[in-house]
Amino acid sequence: MVEYRYLGNSGLKVSEITYGNWVTHGSQVENDAAVKTVHRALDLGITSFDTADTYANTVAETVLGEALKGQRRESLEIFTKVYWPTGPKGPNDTGLSRKHIFESINGSLRRLGTDYVELYQAHRFDYETPLEETMQAFADVVRQGKALYIGVSEWTAEQLREGHALAKSYGIQLISNQPQYSALWRVIEGKVVPASEELGISQIVWSPMAQGVLSGKYLPGQPAPAGSRATDEKSGANFISRFMRDEVLEAVQKLQPVADQAGLTMAQLAIAWVLQNKNVAAALVGASRPEQLDDTVKASGVRLDADTMAAIEAALAPVATTDPEETYSVSPKTRPA
Template identity: 70%
Template sequence: MEFRHLGRSGLKISEISYGNWLTHGSQIEADAARACVHAALDEGITTFDTADVYAGTRAEAVLGDALKGQRREGLEIFTKVFWPTGPGPNDRGLSRKHIFESIHGSLRRLGTDYVDLYQAHRFDYSTPLEETLRAFDDLVRQGKVLYIGVSEWRAEEIARALEIAEQMGFDRIVSSQPQYSMLWRVIEPEVVPLCEKEGIGQIVWSPIAQGVLTGKYQPGQPPPAGSRATDEKGGANFVKRFLNDDLLTRVQQLKPIADEAGLTMAQLAVAWVLQNPNVSSAIVGASRPEQVHDNVKAAGVKLDAELMRRIDEVLGDSVVRDPAETTSPRSRP
């Protein structure tokens, strides 16, 4: 496993991290989840990403149980706050009340005294940004959170948070967690240049585009049984936009490129995002340990400029690049 600094912070994280969105507590049973986490540990992954909302808070509990007995100082545990975790109007968003209640619930479920990174899971238009940043800063000062970050924030939202932190003497954002893959490059025009300038690292999710970049979805064919596209608990909604025959045909044309590089298509997809120097880590998920063992082989892989050019040529205008695709709810969900 290779390690990278999280932005310009002193924290080093594994360049492939393990995430449990849409798996732990929902798609797979606890025993299978534990096996996947242990496979990640065996492969040298030290960075684990979750969120309070995943599987209605169950994902944090499953991860905490799977990591029990591990040396805490040897792990980096990340979680997030924003989406609803209860029925009340304050069980959501980035108010001081919800942030404090959420972190205490997360720490309890994860079985730890602190998290290494606490992330605002979306931008909250209903709460003053100063209130959110002060609450995060207080958690840092209390030792319950070591670093703070954001997920799916636009460049102008990150810039405003940095400005307030500078004015108020708050801890600065060190990370951004966006969706990023060969097919979804909306962070490249605005978010990445700002983050490079400000020392913020990307921890990217869905580098395999919900499994589409593995090549398992064939043009003109129904999705394979048991795949994410057939999971009505949530996965199907996220993968749906990629399931058109033109895009799937282009993805099949990546296979000779992967073969030439000596990689599986999944490994090529993960290695591709890691070529971006602003990416600190790529999050991979798994429902089976063998998926973890496969994906980690992308660590340390260098793709030459010609191969990267050929990937762009194959995918053409199927790539989504519009920064406006990064969105947060205008009112609390």
Template identity: 65%
Template structure:
């Protein structure tokens, strides 16, 4: 495993992070989830990403049990706040009330006294940004949060938060967690330049595009049983936009590129996002330990310019680059 600094902070994280969004507490049984975390630790992953809302709070609980007994100082545990965790009007969003209640619940579920990174899971248009940033800063001062970040925020929203933090003396955002892959590059034109200038690192999710870039979905063929495309707990909703036969045909054309490099297609996809110098880590998820072991082999891989051009030539018309595709709900969900 190799490690990178998170933006200009002093925190170093593993190039490959382990995330449990659509798996722990939902898609796979707990024994399998624990085995995946064990494999991640064995392979040198130290960075673990989750959120209070994943699997209705169960994902944090599973991760907390999986990491029990591990040396806390040797881990970086990340979680998030914004989406609903209960039925009440204040069980969501980025109000001071919900931020404080959510972190305390997350710490209980994760069985830890602090999280290394606390992230605003979306931008909250119903809460003054000053209120959210003050709440985050208070948690930093209390030692319950070491660093703060955001997920799926647009460039102008990040800039507003930085300006307020500087004016009010709050801790600055050190990270952004966007979707990013060969097929989804909406951060490149606006978010990445702002973050490079301001010392913010990207921790990217879905580097294999919900599994599509592994090549397991074949054009004109039924979706594999047990795959995300057949998951009725949220996975199939996310992957649907990629299950176009023309796109899947193009993805199969990446197979010889990966083969020439001695990489699996998943390794090629993960290595691709790590070529971006603003990316600190790529989040991978897994339902089986062997998937973790395959994915971590992307750490340290360097792709030359010719390879990157071949990938662009293959996927060209199917790459999404529009920065307006980064959207937070106009009202709390």
């Protein structure tokens, strides 16, 4: 069963394996299968569910809401996000303006079938909206009881500091950041994690398996398996392309004996690795079939010994991306149309 961790400097506990439905619900997976997968997640002890209004242009929230219908609401932690374009994608259907935040939270709650979410997240930093406007709007969302806590996604260390200070001045808690993080993509370690530890902010990390590359299923010199994420544009093929170089795939294959020695699958090893970072509260995982979660959740509670961590470092350090400057290139400088 899944273990739980506190989210940031708060009293909120979340399941350290959190179910995310970015490329599955409303897109890759039929609704009936999505519902069965969510129910399997609940059976395995996963209580935290992450989505966003932009996933499948709002459909993913609707599917998740349907899947959670009838569950005891108090036993769940539901996260969603705002920033990317939704709906007809007009000039105000994007960003972190007060207008878009309020319209988005109301739409998200309606689709999710709930009166509130535990965590409402800024999906990126909005350079076109004054941060004071954004944080004041978030504070009002919290005061209206529509969200309990505020989080962000892919913010830089400096943005976290400024946002945290404003949130505190408005009497609300900014408790989380949601960045990409894996043994192959470690750019948050240099600046974001130290700043977050100082501020009491946790990481909820996405792509802990590097879009599936760390599962070992992609082999150097061979085409990607049919139906895999690397071959499906709807499933994030553009995100995985940076890891599909032969030198990366060759390094990943060196992890098989490491995983065997630890008694884990390579996927479990990858997820367990991110959870060794004390600043990580949860690893986001998706699934297109219920049985995939049976394997994934076994990474919860795993403590990798020093020799195992050293072996992973030795295998992947030459090909891992660690430059903290990469954190400055994630949020668009202008709102996406």
